[in-house]
Amino acid sequence: MEEFLGDKVDEQRLLTELAILLERGDIHEELDRLFIHLVKLNELILMSTPVGRELDFLIQEMNREVNTIGSKSSAIEIKNQVVQLKTILEKIREQVQNIE
Numbered sequence: 017m018e019e020f021l022g023d024k025v026d027e028q029r030l031l032t033e034l035a036i037l038l039e040r041g042d043i044h045e046e047l048d049r050l051f052i053h054l055v056k057l058n059e060l061i062l063m064s065t066p067v068g069r070e071l072d073f074l075i076q077e078m079n080r081e082v083n084t085i086g087s088k089s090s091a092i093e094i095k096n097q098v099v100q101l102k103t104i105l106e107k108i109r110e111q112v113q114n115i116e
Contacts, residue, residue: 040088041088041089041090042088043084043085043088043089043094046081046082046084046085046088047085049077049081050078050081050082050085053074053077053078053081054078056074057071057074057075057078060074066115067115068112068113068115071112071115072109072112072113075105075108075109075112078105079102079105079109082098082101082102082105083098083102085098086098086102
């Protein structure tokens, strides 16, 4: 890197930029929220009252989390899982449309 930048390598700036890149690629928060949404989904499914609208909103939130995971990650395995999750969520959303 010194070859391109000469002697002007600001180590603190480099560390700061690296930290920003790592934070942008971290999907733990999205996975935590997705898990919370899955727990809520299970609770709603077990309820005996009308929950169709709430399920619809919950599926939207889950879709947002999955999309964010796909955007943040560059790993092909995660990208493949994101596609599968989106397919599953779409099937669930179609079923939710039939629930009051």
